[in-house]
Every structure is written in structure tokens, then in C-alpha cells.
Amino acid sequence: MGNSHADLSASGSHRWLNCLPSAMLEKCFEKKESTAAAEGTAAHALCEHKLRKALHIRSKRPVSEFDSDEMEEHSDSYVEFVLEQLELAKQDCKDPIVIIEQQLDFSRYVPQGFGTVDCIIIADKKLHIIDFKYGMGVLVDSVENPQMKLYALGALEIYDSLYDFKEVSMSIFQPRRENVSTWTISVEELTDWAEKELKPKAQIAIKGEGEYQPGEWCTFCRAAIKCRARAEENLKLAQLEFKLPPLLSDSEIEEVLEKLPDLTKWANEIMAYAMDAAINHGKLWNGFKVVEGRSVRKYKDEEAVAETAKANGYKDIYCQSLITLTEMQKLMGKKKFEEVLGDLIYKPPGKPTLVPITDKRAAINVSDVKNEFNEIMED
Template sequence: MPKHAYLSASASHRWLSCPPSAKLCAEIRDEAPPYAQQGTDAHELCEYKVLHALGEDVKDPTENLDFFDAKMANCMDEYCFYVMEQYAKAKQLCEDPKVLVEQRLDFSKWVPDGFGTGDCLIVADKILQIIDFKYGLGILVEAENNPQMMCYALSALDVYDGIYDIETVEMTIFQPRRDNISTLSMKKEDLLQWAETILAPTAQLAYNGEGDFHAGDHCQFCKVKATCRKRAEYNMELAAYDFELPSKLEESEIAAILPKIDNLVSWANDVKDYALQ
């Protein structure tokens, strides 16, 4: 198996829910989404703002950004203010908290060849903070049950637990264009237990192309979502619903259908787009 981000943290929600999808997706070439460069520019400006606020001699990248505008500048200022606010709190916990920006994070202890990049880490006694910046506007991202953040936290724990007396991990999604600051706090022991009992065994299944296919919300960014048989079966359950008996649906039946409608519409559109291509 080639050594690369085969099981990326950003796709962990999908391969933890559907382990064999990792192998299928790895066989398909990546295509950058239309606004990928916008996100890259935003993260580059984030890095500059925080490092500059920390007193480091860094070059302002603004003139070289393709998507820079006043809105982006305001969002970056909000992000930088939030990071520095958390840094100030960390200083109250110990004399020498550490701030790491755009840090490579290796969680291969639990996920084969697993690594990623953390936007901002603040390491102090008692609390380790993982802050992830999301510039996207379309999808609201929550910290609750967010395995990407948990993988990043594990990597940081593996390096800094012992150097600092870490008890709790705080994982925050900072998504300014959705006015969203979402934070999940976990005890160190609970995070490590999740890693050993859920993350590691499921990651091994995914790495080997084993396990069972499962359809659900995690299919949204799957590269094979249009042709996946399991997803088709999942959505055809609703399409095959017997609408003739009874002649009118009861409220309880409508309630059972409603949660599946968005997935059904999304699946139908994916199949249509695939067929037209």
C-alpha cells in the first residue's frame, strides 16, 4: 500500500461510517472543487495574521492572493482575535503555553499512514486546544462527534502529553461566514478510549478495503456516491414505498419518510449528473 494520506482526517467521517469506501475513493483521481483556491488563500492569510499577532517576522501574503476581499479580511481578523483570546486564557494555566500554526499532525499510531495539518494548536497545562478554520459557507460544520478534530487532537496528545499536564482537549470549529463557533470538550481518557476501541480497528478495516458498506449523510463527499450500490439500495427503500395502501399516508408514515427525502433527492441528482456526463 503506498504511503500517503489514504485515510485522511478530513474524510474520516466517511470511512469510519463506511470503511470499504476508502479503497474505492482512493482509486479515483482527485478533482479540486471550484472554491478550493479560495479556501487555500483564506488559510494562508489566517496563518499570517496569527503569526504576526504572536510577534513573528512574517510576510503579508495579501497581494499574492487570488480571492482576497474585505469580507475575507474581516473573517481573518475575527479568527485571529479568537486565537489570541484563547492564547491569553492558556497563559493563565501555565507560564509557557505553545501556539502551533499550520502544524503537520501524525496520527498513524491509530490510523495507518494517517496525517493532516492543524490550523492552530494551543498547548498548555490542563487544556489542549485544537482550532480548525473553515471558510466554507454552504455547509455548517460542528465540532460535536467530529472525527477529523479528534484525530488531530490525538496527534497533538501523542507529542505533548507529558511535556504538558493535559487533562482535557477542546476542539473548536471556527466558521465565520456562518457565524459558527462550535466547541467540543473531551477528557483525555475518553478521547484515547475512542481511539483504541473505534478509530484504530475501523481504520484498519478501511485500510485493508474490508468491512461493510453503509449509506447515510457521510455519502455527500464520496467519490463513488453516484454508482454505489449500497447507497442506491438505501434510497430505493423510499422510492419503493407503497403509497397505495392506505390511500392516504398517516402522519406517522410521513414523519418516517421526511428524514430520507433530502438523501433521496441528493442521490437522484448525483445519478442524473453521472449519467449525463
């Protein structure tokens, strides 16, 4: 996990390498830990503990409010993955070493650059960096991943003098997206990138200079909500004058589709920011007011309602329904669930959805799926 105190952090490198001034601009905005980030921290701690145990290193099990069957399962599969990689390393090296939660320093290329990597496997000729991602919102790819490259550079700083590394493998293990990807690069190529691209860009970024460059990396930028460059990029779409879809050309629709996720996210962020300012800080926005939203009636006391209804002669006041599939699986345990109910479970086709070409899922034959999906809806 990237360290939160570094101005040019490894975890934010995808952002500041694309939009150079963003790192210094972000410093002006308060860093809030989201629930997803807190859950990710808890999952990392559990992974670290289980991996230590698997390697016969003393460790105390962490306890967290996020503990769940799902986290148990995913942390187990992470340990399994690391052990598999260790076995692979043993094919070419008789005594590979596993390093867990290693502090790294890559300040040779990035001013004050440091961070912590989840796991490193050291073999004679090869260095393997493994990073566990518990998030499910964004699919993380290991190919040309700058965060992983920074970790690899930090690891080389420590171990390169002791070993004759020829290449570095970088693995992302993201179980909640069923995403495991490994990418390998030669040490020569990596250090070449570090000298020619990383180092010069980091020098500009640390001064807060360079051009603002909006893109998908705005997603986790703390400054994104007030970033003028991003606003201008999104408002460019208004030049299409909100024409109705049939009046737009195919290329205009494609342009809108590409920018739609960020446009929607940006609009929601502006609304959330304005609402928070109005409701919690008394901000008055011209042309807007705070009103009471729609609400739903609720029972004050369910037991009292049941007793009173029965006392008045109404007996048929409860409905019975089957517990959900997930709850049933938890109740029986995964293996028993498959044994007992496996034949009674089916998975209908998912609703067809339009996604960018970069999405890893295979394209489907639309007419086949449409017919199948419509039949299920009709049933």
C-alpha cells in the same frame, strides 16, 4: 486541513468511521478540487499569515483570486478568536505556546495517518486544537468530531511527553455560518476511544473491508455517485410507490423528509454524471438524446445598440436602479454605512422553512411568523 494523500485522512474520518470500505473505494475515483475547496485553501493561507503577524512571526501575505472583503473580515475574526483563547489559557498557565499549521502523525491508531492542524494552544494541563472552516454548506460541530479527535491524538503524540495534559479542547471556527463551537474531553477518554473504537475500525477500513453504510457522510464521498449501497437506500423510498402525499401516513412522510436531501442530491448527481458522459464523452444512453437547451436573446454590442436606437429617435432606453445593499456597504465602509443608512435599513422575517431537529436555529411560533410574512408579501 486534512492531508489529501492519506488514504484514511482526518478530514474524511467521519465518512470512513461510519462506512468502513468507503476510503478504499474512493481511491478509484479522481479527486477534483472544487471552487469551494480552492477558496477554503486561500482563506486558510490568509488566516495563517494574519495569525503569524499577530504573534510577531515573519510572514509574507498570500495573494489569491478569492481575496475579498468577506475573506478579510472572517480571517480577522479567526485571529481574534485564537488570541482570545490564548488569553484564556494564560489564566491557568503563565507561558502558553501557540503552534500554527502543525504537521501531525496519528499512525499509532490509523495506518499511515497524518494531517495538518490550523492551530494548537499548549498550556500546562490543557491542549487546545483550533480548526478554521471556511465552508458554509455543512454546519460542522466540534462535539465528538472525529477529525478533531484525530488531530488531538496527533498533537498528544508530539507534546504529551513534555506536558502533563489532563484534557483536550477542540474548537471549530466556521464564520460564514456564525458557528463557533468548543468541546472538551479528558485525555483518558480520548485515548480510550482511540484504542477501542478508532484503531480496530481503521484496520478494517484500510483493507477496504466492512459493511457499506449510507448516511449524511455520503455528501463528500467521491464514490457516492456509483455506490450501490447508497442507490439501494434511496430506491427503498420507491417502495412507497410514489403515492400522493395525502395517502401517506405521518411516519412515512417523516421517513421521506429525512431522506429527501440525499435523495434529491443523488438524483442531481446521476443527472450531472449522465449529462457529462453524453455531452463530453459521446455516451449514448438508451431512451435519451442530447438536444439544444432554451436560450435567451442577447445584444451583440451594447454601445452599437444604444447609438443605433438613438439615431432612430429612441431616447428613453436606459433604466436606473439603486445599487444593492452589499455594494452600498462596500462603497461606504461598514462603520460609515451604519452611521449614514442604519435607520433606513430593516430586515424582514425570513420565509418559514422546515428543517431537521438537529438544526441549531430556534423553532418559531408558526402562526405569528406566517401572518407577519404574509403581510410583507402583500405589501
